[in-house]
């Protein structure tokens with residue numbers, strides 16, 4: 421999802437020039453961007469209320485589900501909220517496929533950079549929930565063995581506290597708060613917390629949807645801290661508009677990544693081209709010349725291996 425950056429960011433402070441905070445009417449306190457987001461919440465609350473009324477008139481009791489919430493946000497984005505560009509259609513398909521293709525093995529988690537209103541966080545949470553439902557049904561995941569217990573499966577990071585609260589609210593409505601957790605702060609400051617909470621090599625999927633100009637720095641930090649498990653999938657949105665040229669260059673040229681650049685249209689904007697860059701992390705030593713490292717069959721025997729630094733044997 422993205423939004424009209426210029427229009428939205430023009431007025432983030434909410435301060436009217438020349439007026440102290442005490443002199444402002446309530447309408448002036450909120451920036452126009454936040455007021456627009458308020459319209460989204462109002463839409464969701466009104467529709468929820470209508471659903472509840474329908475339920476109390478004797479008909480089948482309608483349930484608020486993640487799919488229903490996503491549909492309502494889509495509807496809002498096509499009507500009143502044209503400024504809200506959701507990652508629908510093809511972009512949503514790529515994300516869904518990426519999540520489905522990563523096994524939910526024990527101790528592996530997913531992370532999203534940039535929650536905004538929690539639309540893609542809800543999509544990701546629902547995809548994970550469906551995997552669990554299927555696993556319980558076919559017996560491949562036992563309830564007692566539930567890897568969901570005690571750990572959130574998706575962490576979404578958001579710098580703007582108002583966005584973060586909205587995302588949490590949308591996730592609550594979607595009944596996905598046990599799967600997705602929203603952390604408030606800058607991605608670069610929160611990445612080290614992933615190590616503390618989940619440990620090294622704990623990520624099997626990353627969705628980059630923060631500011632495109634920081635994608636490469638954030639990726640580099642994930643690499644340095646060894647957070648990505650080999651074959652971790654990284655999906656980066658809006659790589660052409662607003663754009664992330666350094667990131668695209670790095671992931672396309674580096675032998676550590678197997679990369680596909682998908683050219684797509686923005687949701688409901690057939691004239692606007694954008695790219696989603698999808699890459700698989702092949703591991704820290706991918707592409708590094710093997711010279712200087714012993715081949716497995718030449719590996720030292722007996723006690724000699726102890727003299728090799730462990731990183732040379734990986």
Ligand SMILES: C[S@@+](CC[C@H](N)C(=O)[O-])C[C@H]1O[C@@H](n2cnc3c(N)ncnc32)[C@H](O)[C@@H]1O
Pocket residue numbers: 421422423506507533534535536537538539540541577578579580583605606607608629630631634
């Ligand atoms: C394009 S929106 C994300 C949309 C969301 N993924 C979706 O599709 O529902 C980008 C969000 O990233 C946040 N953001 C930008 N730079 C960030 C950073 N360095 N750290 C954390 N969040 C950031 C913005 O506040 C904004 O809410």
